[in-house]
Amino acid sequence: MNKLFTICALMVFSAVFSQMPSLDVENQKKHPVTLQEAKIETKILGNLATTTATYTFYNSGSRILEGKLTLPLPEGVSVSGYALDINGKLRDAVPVPKERAKEVFESLEKRNIDPGIIEKVDGNNFRTRIYPIPAQGSRTIKITYHQELKDFASDYQYLLTFANGTVSIPKFNLKVLINESLTAPKITENPDGSFAFEKIGNQWFAEISKENFTPNENLKIIIPKVNLSSKVLLQKTSDDKFYFAASVAVDFPVKEKTKSQKIAIIWDNSFSGSKRNRQKELDFLDAFFASNKDISVSFVLLNNVLEKTEEFTVSGGNWSALKNRIVDLKYDGGTDFGALKEVSGIEEYLLFSDGISNFGDLTIKFKKPLNSIVSTPTSDFNLLKLLASQSGGNFINLNELNTQSALKAYNKQPVTFLGFKENAKIEELFPNVGTVVNEPVNIFGIAAPNLGKLTALFAVGTKKYEVPVDFTTAVKVDNWPIAQFWAQRKINDLELNSTQNRDEIRNLSEQFGVVSKNTSLIVLDDVNDYVRYGITPPQELLAEYNKIVSRNKKEILEKRKNLLSKSFNITRELVTWWNSEYKPAEKKQYPKISNQSLGSNKDQVQDDAVYNTENERSARSEGKITLIEVESTEEYMKDFQNLQSSELIYQKYLENRSKYEKQVTYYFDISKLLFRKGDKVLSLKVLSTLAELDLENEELYKTISYLLKQRGNYEKELWITQKILEWRPFDSQSHRDYALALIDNKRPQEALDVYKSMLYQEYSDEVSIRDNGIEEILIMEINNILSQNKNVDASKIDDRLKANLPVDIRVVINWNKDNTDIDLWVTDPRGEDCSYSHKSTEIGGRLSNDFTQGFGPEQFLLKKAIKGKYKIKTNFFGERQNMLSGPTTIMAEVYLYYSDGRQERKIAVFQSQKVNKRESDSKILIGEFEF
Known part of the structure; x- marks a missing residue:
């Protein structure tokens, strides 16, 4: 009998909040695959940004390889575009149910055909699989994502991290376009001294093209706000309505919540906990105990089980005994959020974790406020937000906040969005009415034209606030993907209960091409494979696809059999x-x-x-x-x-x-x-x-x-x-x-x-x-x-x-x-x-x-x-x-x-x-x- 013997090498790309994927080729003495070219283009309008990154990888080895790149993206950000080179030309991916994309990918892989997919895996991590990367050859991928920029006083901040890159990139291009900013943007971290903005029309433009380039620093851009009033952007829907994005300027007095006398710290010391930024976590606790000088702490470890609670007393801000316990911790085991239990007698929780539960499902809803504190870019932001919002606690992202800003976020009473005061003709409003919001406050929805001047309502504790939102000055931006921003925000909201909302998430993801827990993006090599697997192709192949389907669909359609x-x-x-x-x-x-x-x-x-x-x-x-x-x-x-x-x-x-x-x-x-x-x-x-x-x-x-x-x-x-x-x-x-x-x-x-x-x-x-x-x-x-x-x-x-x-x-x-x-x-x-x-x-x-x-x-x-x-x-x-x-x-x-x-x-x-x-x-x- 003929026996099959398959050797397949897998290369693993890892990128931690980085635009420069670093390669780790398993069980290989040398790295046969290198990043040959990187092109990054970012467009910014107000506090909305779209980034497109194009990477070309070269395989210097003598074997065909399968590529896998795992890209963590910031909180609330999802991949909304993917392309793979087919015969030297980039072909856009199309949305397909996640499990179907994986099935088709593996079926084609067995036939030595070259598909590509990108899928969302645990946390806010996105994985692309590429096959084949030919020996002595290259493959190119393009990834697009949208994000809402973070609000810092009177500025917005945009950050590209290059993870202290040490590898020289043969070809490197970086381009940033900022629309309608009256004041020049400031570059506070510069990957190259020559990267600078110039005014061209109503845009600020900066670009560098380098050969054999190693980024010296990250790119951090400070963008002054155009004005302190609210701004509305519109994109027409398929009917008479508009998708809108309203950037709402809020300046509410900060109200601090009542201090607790007895708290519980739940510390995730699973193996992945060793990858968190523990220095940031310790700095936060230093500031916390400086502000909460006399407090009782129940300390409990979470890994594949919830370990026995230990008791500590902090007096005069001295938490050295607890700190030493944390510093000396060993990190091991999986993470089981199903093991979480409430600790009796405490008033508030602080949970330090990446939120990725890989050994059990979350089953508890905390009765006392739980504050989720995250310090790694690979986290499950949605799960940690869910734990906080359900219990009345705060979500604190140390990836984006310095210590004092994080403590301020912890101490303040949350701001709740209460909708619009007028009975406006608005549908599908996000954030949902009654949910906690963070600055900047971006409100997305679908609205009829001519809404006029509206009033957004917010609450801090028992106090209510009104903020004017003027739709009469709204700007139509049909070339800007407001619809995808809206869909991304809705999917993020639905994914807080992803099992219950599975079908709706899938429908939205497929309609708007946004990668979610339920939907992936796929690229196929041959138009006949789109026909065979019943996948609607990108626009460039649509005419040929329809022609084949109408002519001989039965002959080409995928054969499927049961076992009966x-x-x-x-x-x-x-x-x-x-x-x-x-x-x-x-x-x-x-x-x-x-x-x-x-x-x-x-x-x-x-x-x-x-x-x-x-x-x-x-x-x-x-x-x-x-x-x-x-x-x-x-x-x-x-x-x-x-x-x-x-x-x-x-x-x-x-x-x-x-x-x-x-x-x-x-x-x-x-x-x-x-x-x-x-x-x-x-x-x-x-x-x-x-x-x-x-x-x-x-x-x-x-x-x-x-x-x-x-x-x-x-x-x-x-x-x-x-x-x-x-x-x-x-x-x-x-x-x-x-x-x-x-x-x-x-x-x-x-x-x-x-x-x-x-x-x-x-x-x-x-x-x-x-x-x-x-x-x-x-x-x-x-x-x-x-x-x-x-x-x-x-x-x-x-x-x-x-x-x-x-x-x-x-x-x-x-x-x-x-x-x-x-x-x-x-x-x-x-x-x-x-x-x-x-x-x-x-x-x-x-x-x-x-x-x-x-x-x-x-x-x-x-x-x-x-x-x-x-x-x-x-x-x-x-x-x-x-x-x-x-x-x-x-x-x-x-x-x-x-x-x-x-x-x-x-x-x-x-x-x-x-x-x-x-x-x-x-x-x-x-x-x-x-x-």
């Missing part, structure tokens, strides 16, 4: 197999397979038992499962071999972590070691850290779910598999993993419903081919639910899928990576191997289809076991290399007496070793049955 009809056939095939009698010939010799070297476990493995024909059909004896622990061969394990206690192991893990920070095997191996030592708490903390290594990475999450299942942590297994299903509903394996987690959580009826929907769901042609044969595994699992749970409602399951199929032995292997080929081998007591090249054995052993491209699974069944010893092995035939998620993780579920009253399961979870050879001795022995 094939499942009927496989059920009949399984029943025929189960009812067959197997009488092997006596004393037949089979070629032996040499054993995998097992290191310290070698003594656990005994020689193959000799088959005795007298016992072939004797009464069944009790079977026994023995799983072999697959030991890690990583060099770092030598540092742990003489450590006996879990505390010493954990300390050594923290001590060494900086060397292996992005190495998945490190967390995997140490978590397993701690679990074997009996420390479930520390083992889970280390395991959950895997969720912090990347955003929305299903391969890392599958690894986590396998170990959670093995250890019986079924509640968290369910949460993890549900997340993967949200990201990848187009994969049958995502549904199956979730259904199996439901079974583990004793929810068989819901699991049965998932299996049913899985059979009826339609899958893409590529996925159908990849997963050919998975029906056999699903039929066994559906019927196992029916046999083990007599009270479930099976009426919705077609009778043609029902069969009583108890077996003595069942083995299923699953793995966490696509484009991967792993083989299951089972050797019976006679020495006969059941494998991809020999799927049926003389004693009735049966192996399912060989999965060479996907996630598996592969299954071995034996109805009646003969006496003797059975060996279970896996072989790594081919796997994706150089991925952030590390080597492939395999989970083997091993059953005795599957689907009868004595069912027993054991689970092995392990990772591929560094060297994967194709010779027979590369097989890994993972377990044995003995009858």
Whole structure:
């Protein structure tokens, strides 16, 4: 049988509030991909800005690479434009539902076609995937985003950060245009001394073009306000109405809130907490305690659990004991906002976190004010805002505020927008009436023409204020994207409850081309692919697209199949197999397979038992499962071999972590070691850290779910598999993993419903081919639910899928990576191997289809076991290399007496070793049955 062996390198771009993406190429000694050219253009009107950044990356290596760039954007900002070069010309992306974009991208990638997508992942982070970046070739992308500039006294501030760039850029161009500013803008930070503004008509213009350029500083521009009155911009809608953006000048007296005597500080010390700007956080607390000199503090740590509360007393502003505790903190584990609880007796909370909860969902609504304090650009601003606004607290963004401004924001009573005084013909007003607003106050909406002079209402505490907004002097700016600003503001508001507002967010995102949690932007190479996948192309291809659709849509439209009809056939095939009698010939010799070297476990493995024909059909004896622990061969394990206690192991893990920070095997191996030592708490903390290594990475999450299942942590297994299903509903394996987690959580009826929907769901042609044969595994699992749970409602399951199929032995292997080929081998007591090249054995052993491209699974069944010893092995035939998620993780579920009253399961979870050879001795022995 032909086997596929795929090597795919992944390069990871990381940009932290930076216009210059820095490259990190995993597992490569040299960086084969470099930023060849950067062009940045910004247009500013009032306090609204649009930035377009165009990057060209060059691959000097000899292999095709897939690119991934993760770009954090400021609070309230979203990507609203994306383009990728196709045949040397930039092609604009179009909006598509997020999971659909990912499905199409991966389907085309399998055909070696070059799509590109940009999607929103956890927090306010945007990820673009580009394939391929050709060897000795380049790819260009263009990203556009809109933002509302921050208000500082009588000025607005625009900032481009270049993250202290040290890499020279061969071609660099920076251009800024400022409209209708009467006073010259001031450049307070200059990436190059020659960057300066000149007046051209009614615009201020600045531009530099450099070769082999390294920015010396960030770009910070101070723009004086045109005047202190309100200003309105209009853009016509498709009917007689207008989108409007009203910049409202407010100057309310600051009212400070009452000081609290007892507060709680919730400090996120998960692994990602180490990436926050802790100096800014400590500076804020210095100022806070200078202002709140005598106060009681309950201090509680949040990671994958909420740890025990510690009590501190601050007297005369001296908070040194608490400060030392914070300075000495270790950062580890995932983040579970589902663990948050209220602390009794406190008046107010201060939460220090990035707001990205990757190990549980927020479930609490705080009754006392909670102030969210954020110091990293990669944060989930919306979640932190939600926590603050729901409880009456303040949201404080230390990325944009200095210490004193942050303390002022904390101390003041929030300003609430109450709408317009007049009964104006205004629709879709944002911010919503009754919500807290920050300066600058920009009001967006849809309005009829000729609104006249209106009055905006605000409240600070019990005091109300009126601000005139004159629509008679509104300026029509049809060439300015007011509609996208409005849509972005509405989406930000809806994403505070993204699950509930999912459909509305998606509709808005698709209509206005704004990337959201539910909608991505995609670029395809060929117009026929737009037709095939039912995606409306950009304007340049629309005429050709419509022509093809009208001519032969049926021939080109994407083929999609469900699993149902094939499942009927496989059920009949399984029943025929189960009812067959197997009488092997006596004393037949089979070629032996040499054993995998097992290191310290070698003594656990005994020689193959000799088959005795007298016992072939004797009464069944009790079977026994023995799983072999697959030991890690990583060099770092030598540092742990003489450590006996879990505390010493954990300390050594923290001590060494900086060397292996992005190495998945490190967390995997140490978590397993701690679990074997009996420390479930520390083992889970280390395991959950895997969720912090990347955003929305299903391969890392599958690894986590396998170990959670093995250890019986079924509640968290369910949460993890549900997340993967949200990201990848187009994969049958995502549904199956979730259904199996439901079974583990004793929810068989819901699991049965998932299996049913899985059979009826339609899958893409590529996925159908990849997963050919998975029906056999699903039929066994559906019927196992029916046999083990007599009270479930099976009426919705077609009778043609029902069969009583108890077996003595069942083995299923699953793995966490696509484009991967792993083989299951089972050797019976006679020495006969059941494998991809020999799927049926003389004693009735049966192996399912060989999965060479996907996630598996592969299954071995034996109805009646003969006496003797059975060996279970896996072989790594081919796997994706150089991925952030590390080597492939395999989970083997091993059953005795599957689907009868004595069912027993054991689970092995392990990772591929560094060297994967194709010779027979590369097989890994993972377990044995003995009858």
